[in-house]
Amino acid sequence: MAGLLPGIATTFAVSASAAGQTVTIFTACYAIAAPIFGALTAGRPVRRVLGAALVLFTLANTLSAVATSFPLLLLSRAAAGVGAGLYGPSAFSAAASMVSEKRRGRALGLVVGGLALGTAVGVPCGLVVAGDFGWRSAMWLIVALGGIALAGVVSRMPEIAASTPPSLRQRVAVLVDPRVAATIAVSLLTSGASIGLYTFVAPLLRANGGITATLPYLWIWSLGGVLGIYFCGALIDATGRPEWMMSVVQVVMVAVFGTLGSALPYRAAALALFGIWGAAAWSSQAPQQHRLLTLHPDKASIVVALQSSAHYLGSAAGAALGGLALAAGIRLTQLPLLSAALVAVALSGQLGIAVWAKSDQVRSRPVQS
Template sequence: MTSEARPAGFGALLWLALATFSMGIDGYVLAGLLPQIADDLDVSNAAAGQLVAIFALTAAVAGPVLSALTGAWERKAVIAGSLALFVIGNLVIALAPTYAIAMAGRIVSAVGGALLTAVVSAYVLAKSQPDRRGRALSFVVGGFLVATALGVPVGLVIGQLDWRLPLYLVAVVGTIALIGILINVPKLHLPALSLRETLRPLKQPVLIGAILVATGIMCASYLCFTYATLIFGPRVDGAAAIIAAMFGYGLVSLIGNIISGRANDRFAPVSVITLIIGVLIAVALLGTAGLMLPGFGGAVAAFAWFFACALFNGGSGVALQSRLGDLAPGSMALVLALNASGMQLGSALGGILGGALLVAGLPADGLVPASAVVLVVTLVLHLGISRAARRRGRTPALAA
């Protein structure tokens, strides 16, 4: 068996996970340092916030386009190149003397990060044994979630000294991952497809629907997560409790990711997604009732609701990516890039919808049942496209 035909070993997956770890720190830490960034670059907080927004916008557009254009390239080279671009972008931001240069660096890092996300997931799916794909994917994706739980708090602490320090941290971690990938990750050549053949899956309504399911799950999640401090604020005293809640959210998300990886190796991804959405609806309804409790009971209910959301939201990514890999195995990089774009779009829509509801007079607690409404719509869409896919014989039935 050639090196390309052999499944990727633990060492290779570890370096890919470290790459996603660096991206996880970058994806969240700047949002917690906006006042320092604004003061140093002499711009408003709103302008500083655009450094976060431009990353998501650029990644949403660049990911699918670059994945389609590089579909015939050797996968290890694409991973290394995109990671190098991501590191360079972060160094540009860290060294930027002006807001304009920082913005340019943010765009560069987003281009590299968007392609890296899609290609890493496609590589793992292609280089894993069919009965272990879920666990392999959850391990690599887990790097992002570990960064949310551990890397981001560390970044925020050192960022109090200088907001540029976390960016240097991202660049150092990314560089170490790049060296490890160049040495330890096997090459992989996938069948070369024309751009037209690569884009052919976009004509499948079932595939587009599956991506919209990811958008719906993330919209419901960020509708509440974005404004979690407003929900916890009246129930806990001090910032320490809120920081603990965010730290716990990352850890529980990681547990959910691990459980989901194993579940996807035993059951059809469609079944896992159905279970996750159904439980999230129940969690939102029970959370709505629990938040009505006064005093200590309400605080306990808030933490229970928040961590239950973390468990199942953390487990959704592996199942969603596995399903797309089944639907379009010949264009995995593209469809996984589209999935990442759909998730980023859902995150943005959740924040926008939540803000609009608050401006309209809805109390912060009302965002929890509102997320249940979004999830019900998402479940209806998911069941509809799953039924359509079964009729065409493209995916397993809902029963494992």
């Protein structure tokens, strides 16, 4: 929805801050629905759960496309978030259940890759469609894709017994670990700062740089993200220091957000910063997942789900905070500085985690006589 906000604001005669809440409500409902429905649908036929999720998701996006009022649009985005949250856990469970244990990592990677590719390609492509035919046409494109996915699940999905996802009690038990809680908190703040700002990128470009053609900036952000995922993973494997890698990513974010406002009027500088921003934003997930999996290797599905929920809750909180800041009188051009401040807070926590991890490593070393 990030690239569609100006059109939505114009259609319903609302402010940019209000239009941004279409992102807030979707991501919040996704983050809340994913763990709840993951537990409630345990043991249910996977094909039926996935089909029901896609039916809800497709119908909700249809309602978004035909919404005649802004409250109705918000309601439809909430329903779409619930549908996506219902789909997510079942998709991971299905992927793990359809292959042997040796191929499980690759299968889960394909699902994660689908989510990443959807962001990288979906946002710019939706903006292309919206630019030619209006924002509602982008919603109809999502409806069509949802229908194709539903047809594929119904006609091709085998009847399988999915592995039982972790219960809510098991998730909470892991979150009680202070090391996990600290990592999740840093993820939430970092995602809130980055995705919260990304929500308002279209009106920000218009306000600060007079830029109406936002597509190149979204493409370069996505390209940077793809490169960031690859190189960050390689660096983590090479160094074995995910905690410090996350700190480096956050330092880069602070630098980008601190200079973005003044750089937007200069096209080359702005495009470069968008590429670096995308690389940093997408790189922030891998170190956190690595840290959590190291802490609880026997509870991989739980910590991965917690990190995902933290990302989406942070995104929702960031979009909401950005909207509240604009409503309170903060200018669009000041939003990057607000994001820089949030990342700085997260960075202070991350440095503490890095020191904590170093201390754990020292204590775990065998004593030599």
